[in-house]
Amino acid sequence: MRFLLIEDNVELGRAIVERLSLDGHVVDQAESLADARDHCATADYDLILLDIMLPDGDGRTFLAEHRARENATPVIVLTARSEVSDRVGVLDLGADDYIVKPFDFAEFEARCRAVLRRRGGVAGNRVTRGDLTFDTLAGTLHVGGDDIQLRNRELRLFEIFVNSPGQIFSKSKLVDRLFSYDEDVSENAIEVYVGRLRKHLTRSSANIVTVRGLGYKLEV
Known part of the structure; x- marks a missing residue:
């Protein structure tokens, strides 16, 4: 954020x-x-x-x-x-x-x-989207009976997606939300973090999908 x-x-x-x-x-x-x-x-x-x-x-x-x-x-x-x-x-x-x-x-x-x-219209720290549960305070994803601990950047990126399911975020917008002005990063960094999140979601019906030419969105 x-x-x-x-x-x-x-x-x-x-x-x-x-x-x-x-x-x-x-x-x-x-x-x-x-x-x-x-x-x-x-x-x-x-x-x-x-x-x-x-x-x-x-x-x-x-x-x-x-x-x-x-x-x-x-x-x-x-x-x-x-x-x-x-x-x-x-x-x-x-x-x-x-x-x-x-x-x-x-x-x-x-x-x-x-x-x-x-x-985000959420009452507590735990957000449920389809068959996954995201704990924003603990920084964990509960998928397929397992708790997956997210690293800081993964946590903040997934927080963006889970708070706005279905909304498309461009790579440049995500770079803006995740990195400060003095951090020299490219949009390729977003691809890396999205790839990590997708691996965590392999056992879930939810997924981060690519919208060609526009960016990414969370589909449940």
């Missing part, structure tokens, strides 16, 4: 990026509203993490603009304000959740997972 972190605190931003990267996510960081707008103009994100107090304005302005454009990308607000009125205010502006700083990283990660599940 690709996240946009809008946070001007260098130390906190570095800690968040490192923590999410360990889970296999790609995180772009913006330290101002202007940088955030530039990022959103050039990339699609699965989740936005938004600080309120930024050098060039109020994060709530960005949130209002984001929803005014009917952009459905979920937003978690990071705020030092714990008053009920502040929390209600950001939720009414269109935030999907908020977390008060300082926060525990285990809770932070859990809130990210919960928001992403809701976006």
Whole structure:
């Protein structure tokens, strides 16, 4: 998954990026509203993490603009304000959740997972598609009576497919979602990871199929 972190605190931003990267996510960081707008103009994100107090304005302005454009990308607000009125205010502006700083990283990660599940229309960590079950928290596929442990890139790639079965993803779009700007990778890397996932799915009725000239999709 690709996240946009809008946070001007260098130390906190570095800690968040490192923590999410360990889970296999790609995180772009913006330290101002202007940088955030530039990022959103050039990339699609699965989740936005938004600080309120930024050098060039109020994060709530960005949130209002984001929803005014009917952009459905979920937003978690990071705020030092714990008053009920502040929390209600950001939720009414269109935030999907908020977390008060300082926060525990285990809770932070859990809130990210919960928001992403809701976006995919999934209630829990386990997603069933046909005869396979995917556990997003444990990173496992249950196929044909076996549990298969996925590596980070495989996990994040399959997460994209399983959350949108039937949707076609081009190789370039998948590269965007899986790799950061400073990683020098080609679209051939996607073929490698898709090949690995297909091997895991050989005993399942679900499969990742190639749509010639367009990309890949999960068929159940």
